[in-house]
Amino acid sequence: MKLGNLANPAAENFYRCSGPNCGILKKTSDRWWLMWTSAVNFNQPVLYLCAWDEEIANREGTLHVCGELCAQRLQSQFMGNIRESQLRRSGIAVRS
Ligand SMILES: [Zn+2]
Numbered sequence: 001m002k003l004g005n006l007a008n009p010a011a012e013n014f015y016r017c018s019g020p021n022c023g024i025l026k027k028t029s030d031r032w033w034l035m036w037t038s039a040v041n042f043n044q045p046v047l048y049l050c051a052w053d054e055e056i057a058n059r060e061g062t063l064h065v066c067g068e069l070c071a072q073r074l075q076s077q078f079m080g081n082i083r084e085s086q087l088r089r090s091g092i093a094v095r096s
Pocket of ligand 1: 018019066070
């Protein structure tokens with residue numbers, strides 16, 4: 001009989017999908033995607049999307065994405081946010 005041989009849950013990384021209304025947990029065999037936004041290289045926010053990479057996955061601000069559908073939802077959210085801030089900046093001048 002073996003005692004005290006429990007796996008240490010802290011040693012494993014758990015990733016949850018950032019997709020709206022998703023939030024499923026990543027299994028080790030799943031091929032997920034990574035998305036993040038950054039304004040560092042250009043003068044406006046840019047949306048980045050790439051294949052899963054353990055190092056990028058652990059960076060702050062990286063979104064973990066389970067598949068195409070969630071990637072599309074996040075892209076849509078990103079585009080919506082930009083439109084919204086553009087409209088806010090231009091004020092009511094756009095309307096007339
Ligand atoms: Zn998802």
